[in-house]
Amino acid sequence: MLFNSLQFAAFLPVVFVLYWFVTNKNLRLQNGMLLAASYYFYACWDYRFLFLLMFSTLLDYYTGHKIAISTARRQRITWLWISIVVNLGFLGVFKYYNFFATSFAAALANFNVTVDPWTLSVILPVGISFYTFHGLSYVIDIYYGRIRDEKDFIDYALFVSFFPLLVAGPIERATHLLPQIKKPRTFEYARAADGLRQILWGLFKKVVIADNCAEYVNSAFGNVADQKGSTLAVAAVLFAFQIYCDFSGYSDIALGTARLFGIELLRNFAYPYFSRDIAEFWRRWHISLSSWFKDYVYKPLGGSKGGTWMKVRNTFIIFLLSGFWHGANWTFIVWGALNAVYFLPLLLGNRNRANIDIVAQGRLLPGLRDLFNITLTFTLTVFAWIFFRADSLGHAWMIYKGMFSISLVTIPAMPMQIVLLAPFVVSLLLIEWLGRDRSYGIEGLFVNKPVIVRWGFYYSLAMVIFLFGGKEQQFIYFQF
């Protein structure tokens, strides 16, 4: 069930009414209903993988409990490792096994050893990378004594499976979400209205920008040999907008939907394309994943406390892991490594926290220096995204080669759909720039204006989504 489908448009109001009108007197019943709705939501993709989700939930619930009641350190470590190994084992089998098997065979082929690798013919369970990380954070937090184990299974299962975040995050923490699940929620009009606004903005980004960009990008990158360099360059820039609007649009819909149920999820994006350097970009892009790696990998590895070598090593580990988390393909690993290389000068120059404030705060326009830095960071990011989008390293190489050819200075292919898209991309940038101190683009837009202005704006936005919505595309991050 996609967020941008009619099925979801019918599902959400039903759950909303059941939540606030039918089960609202009893928190346990309310959470139980939300859990059932979440499992139904998940089963709409493939009900067989529901058992995997339930098993993962049970495993972490049980191991978390065992860690909590064990007094001996050895026992606690054993339970922790059982959880880590089994969770990552599932992830490994479903997501990475074929990659390792074929890469191993390819490596052996370099030594003239021919091996026909045994590969699995399985589809990747949707959301597995996300709910595995939910569960792992819970168990690790119990191990380090940051939280207590959750006694109520339904509450815990809801923490893992709450439908807005189940398939593509944000990757939640037990410390943040569980207390909200355990507390009775009261309906707040302002919060719910805010949630609806955020859903509308997320839909605009996904349906109008991302889905229309996708058609151009798929057509250009799907047939690189026949494209002009300029068309490939436009496709690379449009892919940057596609992936941003696809994923941040998804996150906006997830956060907005959760707000309708009185629940606040972690913020996932903070206008990353207005970043002045790569370090800032990574503090603003997929924040819940970056912070997960920081807390559960980077810090345990020593973080930035050691010498320069340790900092560099840990940074590379994080970026490579982040790349590998996205998918079992060398392209993602190279993408991660390239970002680590971008990051390196900032780290060595101790300038990785030079830009932690909001760009041009309190001013309408950025200064020339900020503008230059934003453009440079965006260009570097676009360059790296090519690896992320390419099917293989060879494909990425073909794109770069095609792009930096003499035909780069020709007029690119410009179908009407892209010409129509241009004003919406400009509007997106403008609205997000003006709202960059808010949690999402239109959070404060027209909020204090008369009802006719507000409704006029929402109506116009909804009609733009309807009239200019591209062909329905799967959310990119569902594949991770």
Add this chain to the structure above:
Amino acid sequence: MRELLIKCLLFELLLLGSVLAVFMLEGGYSDQFYLRFTTPKQASLILGTSRAAQGVMPAILNKELGRLTKHPFYNYAFTLANSPYGDAYLSSIQRKVANSNDGIFILAVDPWSVATSDSSLEDMDLPEKRNFLANVRHVSINPNLEYMLNFYPHLYANIIGSRLRSRHHVLHDDGWLEINVAMNSAAQTSRMHKTINRYRKKDGNFHISRVRLDYLCRTIEFLKRHGRVFLIRIPIGKEMRTLEETAMPDFTNKMDSISLSYGVPFLDMSTEIEGLRFTDVHHLHKTSSARYSMVLAKVLKTYLVEVK
């Protein structure tokens, strides 16, 4: 909470009204098929692929045949990709045909409409099964949300835009598809070469299909229960005729044989009319469509008068 629900409901009604209004604006200028799924069930149909969609004008048949036909003709022909004879097209025809037994059905046939690229293809493998004709369950509802939400191929903004832009095509209320293209010699020759080259590529792969012939027969059987059936072959350019004869030389024999078996006339007029103009090499230009429809009406009249 109730306030929010009421506001949401009002907002959704406003949106739904606007969406329906936009769909109602589709007057045949942006989509070449949609209007055919919005008209009532029909008792007399023109069926086939794009040759029939553009080549047979119901308005002229209705005018020429006058009282000989009790129900006005409606053009329910689509394209080769969507409406070759097969399960998908037959199911859609069954949904569109009104409950009467005195209609007239004109089935345009050509070698491609009863062929497949793989002669071993079975019923369930026919490629058009994934297309709209196989999947639109309601073919007589206005506005048709099922089609619009699932199969409309452009941005919805195109519905408004195409009313303002120059009209490359217009789907008329009676189902006839009018195509407006430049008819200067260069443009015409270029389109002809493109079409011939495209069909030449098919040439070696396409064979008359047993499954499709079977569906043509089933379509005839079904339509005979609702009135009189005529098989026609629409005029085409010389180059296309040569290509078809080379690719599927036994087509005419097969049609003659079906015609005999089912007692339905086969009116092969693919070479008889002089001076017709084609937009490419197998679609009649609208002026020639009018002329051909007139000739067809005269021929049909002889059959219908005989019966009377």
